Amino acid sequence: MSIKKIPESTISRLFVYLRELSELSKLNIRTISSSELGERVNLNDAQVRKDLGYFGQFGISGSGYDINELKAALEKILGKDKTWNVAVIGAGHLGSALITYPGFQQHGLNVVTAFDADVKKIGKRFGGITIQPAGELPKAVKEKKIAIGIIAVPAKDAQEVANSLVKSGVECILNFAPTVLSVPENVKVNNVDLSRALETFSYFLVNPALSGRVNKAVSGKK
Amino acid sequence: MSIKKIPESTISRLFVYLRELSELSKLNIRTISSSELGERVNLNDAQVRKDLGYFGQFGISGSGYDINELKAALEKILGKDKTWNVAVIGAGHLGSALITYPGFQQHGLNVVTAFDADVKKIGKRFGGITIQPAGELPKAVKEKKIAIGIIAVPAKDAQEVANSLVKSGVECILNFAPTVLSVPENVKVNNVDLSRALETFSYFLVNPALSGRVNKAVSGKK
DNA sequence: GTATATTTGTGAAAAATTGCACAAAGTCTG
DNA sequence: CAGACTTTGTGCAATTTTTCACAAATATAC
Incomplete structure (x- = not known):
């Protein structure tokens, strides 16, 4: 090695x-x-x-x-023998869907808490998780040992949430907001743009002639 | 060029x-x-x-x-000067999030209709879209010129929905159910496993020392 | 209008990733 | 147990992708 x-x-x-x-x-x-x-x-x-x-x-x-x-x-x-605690920030349609998304569990990821800035959302429950006020985030990260933060807020608020996560010590961020986050080097961000999955439909189908010029994807991934 | x-x-x-x-x-x-x-x-x-x-x-x-x-x-x-009509099948947490997901619009994807098999969901509205009974799907695909179907139903129902879409003439399917769909060759399926995006995190979390050895991610990619 | 600043577009260099090819190690057959 | 296969691990070559660096083009200041 x-x-x-x-x-x-x-x-x-x-x-x-x-x-x-x-x-x-x-x-x-x-x-x-x-x-x-x-x-x-x-x-x-x-x-x-x-x-x-x-x-x-x-x-x-x-x-x-x-x-x-x-x-x-x-x-x-790959760390598949461990489990990790996850926090979801943003309890709108997408956020609440993620809170109860069954796939996470299968990958050893437990959503243990969720937050929203909107007073009307606080206290609502989704599958055993009660929405907390956004201000509680730093405390909860420490107390609940949150390793991963999932950002499911509107794009304009995403950077602020990321800052708060980073400041609280979270080093892995999954960003569903369609925006580029700037974070310190030690923090790892994965961006998920749900519409990205549809992009290949538009690009490759609209430009069939060009698609031959594009290098094939290499791995099982993207 | x-x-x-x-x-x-x-x-x-x-x-x-x-x-x-x-x-x-x-x-x-x-x-x-x-x-x-x-x-x-x-x-x-x-x-x-x-x-x-x-x-x-x-x-x-x-x-x-x-x-x-x-x-x-x-x-x-990128083919973004064209627009496509999209149907969402399944109006649970994830489906209803997708119906109102603002990112689609930005990419020229218009969710024009949505379906659910559950009678209790029919008639509910999400951001201007009213949930239709699943049986209406074939007719709607033709009338509304649906190009893309988004499957957001439980895994066990996904194949049946896919069959219905294909039979109705839809050639692009975005599948959020964690299952492999079998479809004719001319149909393009993209699978989205939301937990996939979290996979690489477990590696970084378990190997913080190693993470310095991994080359940085390039773009919004992968 | 001349001199100084920017900023593009692009060869060429550098870096990263993938694929080749082969010695070394292990297996199998009779 | 000898010889023929198989398959790994890896140095090195090939390819791909990124970055550098600079001429050419345009803008700005005076």
């Missing part, structure tokens, strides 16, 4: 491998080679090996990787 | 630029330089110019880019 930089795309692919390994594990398959795994997720075999190589040596020459072993290793690397 | 390949990341950034230009336009600012624009979206100025350079020459030496002109050019390139 060298001290080389790890591409973020490698991390994305690790999640893809993990998902595939989980499937394989259910089917009671014991081992898999990098080329078989690569084929299943549309990637080069060398890519698979190189990605894993950033984190150690998991394979056996001549026979490949033990599926359950590799799965466990990836879960550890 | 050369014949060079266009990185997919460039396309993503174009959407980011466009969003920023729309903001600037609202503020009645007339021109912007690549470095100013870059600063606003956390990118190198050369990156901005090179991205635009794939599609033509839009700037004026010494003064920069005319915001409205560049905005119009990007809208054309």
Whole structure:
């Protein structure tokens, strides 16, 4: 294990491998080679090996990787064996949908608290979570050990919320507001623009001639 | 305009630029330089110019880019000068959030109708849209020229909804249900798993020391 | 109108990422 | 147990993407 930089795309692919390994594990398959795994997720075999190589040596020459072993290793690397507390800020339509979104639980993410600046929203309940006044955020982050903040407020308020989260010590922000947040270097922001998912519909369908000029997506991701 | 390949990341950034230009336009600012624009979206100025350079020459030496002109050019390139009619199926928390999600409008996507199978939901209104009975879907698709269907129903009902959309002639489906849809080849499906966006966080949270080894994310991407 | 400032567009350099290819390690067959 | 396969891990090459840096173009100040 060298001290080389790890591409973020490698991390994305690790999640893809993990998902595939989980499937394989259910089917009671014991081992898999990098080329078989690569084929299943549309990637080069060398890519698979190189990605894993950033984190150690998991394979056996001549026979490949033990599926359950590799799965466990990836879960550890990716933090899938842990759970995290999440706060949702903004209890409008989107925010309240996120509070009760069942998918988070499956990924070890527990929404433990939610906030809104609007007095009319405070006290409302969504699936066991009661909306708190926005001013309570810093205290709650510390008391409830919030690791991730989800911003679901209008774009114009997003930066202010981000500042508050950062000041309270949150280092991971998922931003649903369609705006660019500026945060310190140590804070990681993921932007989700729900309309982004529809963008490919408009760009690629409207410009079929140009789409041939666009480099294909590489990993399972975006 | 050369014949060079266009990185997919460039396309993503174009959407980011466009969003920023729309903001600037609202503020009645007339021109912007690549470095100013870059600063606003956390990118190198050369990156901005090179991205635009794939599609033509839009700037004026010494003064920069005319915001409205560049905005119009990007809208054309990205197919944003066209609009699409959208139907939302499922009027639960997520569905009702999507019906009123302001981001869609900005991307030329008009939610013109919404459906639910639950009799109790029918007739409810969300931002000007009245929930229709699911049975009305085929008729509405034709009458309202629906191009895109958004599935926001529980996973177990998603396939049935997809079948109905396809049968009605919809060729683009955005699926928020955490399940894999099977559809004919000519139908384009985009899956959105909201928890996917949170996945990379678990890695950073569990490996704070390693995070310095990971290359920074580039754009609003991924 | 000349000199000084900006700012674009773009080759070329640098950096990052992916793919090749092969030695080394392990497996399998008879 | 020898020889033929298989498959890993990784240095290195190829490709892709980003950044630098500078000539050319335009703007501004006086």
